Amino acid sequence: EAQVTQNPRYLITVTGKKLTVTCSQNMNHEYMSWYRQDPGLGLRQIYYSMNVEVTDKGDVPEGYKVSRKEKRNFPLILESPSPNQTSLYFCASRRGNEVYEQYFGPGTRLTVT
């Protein structure tokens, strides 16, 4: 089954404790991205990657890092989480830069205390 998976689905952590949210897709998609969803603000792009070793900032990249060492994986790293990063995070993938149809993971709800 074609899918995007994220882990963990739920995470409660404390300020400053480094964490990684993993994302993996099995559709051989070139383009992957991370979003955060906040009430009243919709989905905002954090980082994206057009292919292996090619990443770039989205609209709200501060406080986040990503890497794309393999085509299927695109982890999101919070080196020093802060309470304003409490949010619902979604990973997404699509076949290529010119293709609009995007597939989303199930989401990771992060709480930073």
Add this chain to the structure above:
Amino acid sequence: GQQLNQSPQSMFIQEGEDVSMNCTSSSIFNTWLWYKQDPGEGPVLLIALYKAGELTSNGRLTAQFGITRKDSFLNISASIPSDVGIYFCAGFNTGTASKLTFGTGTRLQVTL
């Protein structure tokens, strides 16, 4: 970064009623998309629109690409309980770093 404004922000309707929501942008898009997010899940694509004035249906859902290319509308007819969720519009332009720009979302609640 740009965001698209959706209205209404939320709506409570009775089963069987029709629903209308819209999305506006300050800039032009070549493609408009509508997504639905079920509770506890990621958004799923419902409808894609490719040219100004286009009207497209998917079952009880009908969406329109505005003439100005700066807005889009979604209608749901005869709502049912499984229509509950958050509906997002998104605009897309191809280019060097094509990206989807999402709306702020419309939360729909359906009562029996």
